[in-house]
Amino acid sequence: VAYHWYGDPRHEMWPAREGQVLFDNLRRVHELRPDKHIIMSEACQEFGPRLSSWEVGERYGEAIIRDLNNYLEAWIDWNLILDARGGPNHVRNLVSAPVIADVARDKVLLHTPYFYMGHFSRFIKPGAQRILAGSNRDGLETTAFANPDGSLAAVVLNRGDYNISFWLEVDAQVARAEAPAHSITTFLLPPAPRAR
Numbered sequence: 001v002a003y004h005w006y007g008d009p010r011h012e013m014w015p016a017r018e019g020q021v022l023f024d025n026l027r028r029v030h031e032l033r034p035d036k037h038i039i040m041s042e043a044c045q046e047f048g049p050r051l052s053s054w055e056v057g058e059r060y061g062e063a064i065i066r067d068l069n070n071y072l073e074a075w076i077d078w079n080l081i082l083d084a085r086g087g088p089n090h091v092r093n094l095v096s097a098p099v100i101a102d103v104a105r106d107k108v109l110l111h112t113p114y115f116y117m118g119h120f121s122r123f124i125k126p127g128a129q130r131i132l133a134g135s136n137r138d139g140l141e142t143t144a145f146a147n148p149d150g151s152l153a154a155v156v157l158n159r160g161d162y163n164i165s166f167w168l169e170v171d172a173q174v175a176r177a178e179a180p181a182h183s184i185t186t187f188l189l190p191p192a193p194r195a196r
Contacts, residue, residue, distance in 0.1 A: 001029055002041035005067075011059050012046055023063075026070035037073050044078040048086035048094040049111060054182055056096060057112030061157045061184045064120055065141045068130060075120070077113070084109075119186045123153040139164050140179055150191030157184045 007015045007022075026038055043063065045056045064075050079089065079097040084104065086094035098114035101107075125147040133144035133154060144154040158164050158179035168177045168187055179185055 001033070001036050002039045005040055005043040005063055008059070011055075023066040023070055026067060026072060030071035038071050039074040039076065040067055040072055041076050042078045043076070045096040045113070046093065047096075049082070049084065049096045049100050051100065051109060051111055054112050057116040057184075058157070058159045058182065060113040061116040061119070061155075062141055062159065064117070065143045065155060065157055068120075068143045069133075077117070116184055119155050119184050123155070123186045123188060125149070125153075128153070135166065137164050137166055140166065152187075152189040154187040154189070155184065156187065158182065 003026075006012060007019065009015045009017045009019050029036070029038060040063075043060070045059065050056055064072075067075060077098060079095060081099040081101055082089075082095065082097040084100055084102040086096055089095065096111060096113070098111050098117060100109040100111055102109055124145045127148040128145040131144050131146050131152070133142045135142045135156075139158060139160045141157040141159070142154060144152060146152055152170065154168065156166075156177075156179050158181060160181060162181050164179045166177055166179065168175045170189060171192075177185075177187065
């Protein structure tokens with residue numbers, strides 16, 4: 001089952017102001033048909049590149065975390081690379097992309113979604129299994145995966161204007177951590193030692 005991510009009035013002008021994101025619908029699809037794979041097949045930020053805006057990266061981080069926590073298996077950006085205007089594309093609307101090719105200046109620019117997506121693509125390995133992860137702070141979004149090598153990757157997103165301290169707990173081990181304002185952080189835990 002494939003779907004698109006559009007419909008968030010915080011980031012787009014056309015949806016109803018009540019919003020149409022409905023992250024929980026992925027869980028409902030999974031409950032109805034657990035035998036089906038769920039793939040987010042198209043995402044982009046409309047209205048051209050906003051290279052200095054971390055808000056676009058935060059939107060990607062929030063969407064990916066919430067989707068993964070609701071049985072998503074793959075997340076695909078509509079445009080990996082576009083020109084400095086946000087084109088070309090087949091419908092001639094200008095959008096953003098994780099990579100911007102500024103041909104006039106002969107530069108490749110890495111936009112904020114590139115870095116946010118990297119927290120998932122670099123640290124959550126193929127074959128990883130999502131594990132239970134929760135936050136005791138409303139201001140944090142989190143997801144976690146057990147990688148095939150036994151390591152754990154926990155991704156924490158703070159879209160707020162202030163730092164949030166929290167405890168990272170795995171089994172009986174606890175560590176104090178902090179999510180800086182407007183940040184995404186991946187905590188990597190090595191495989192547990194094997195009993196002898």
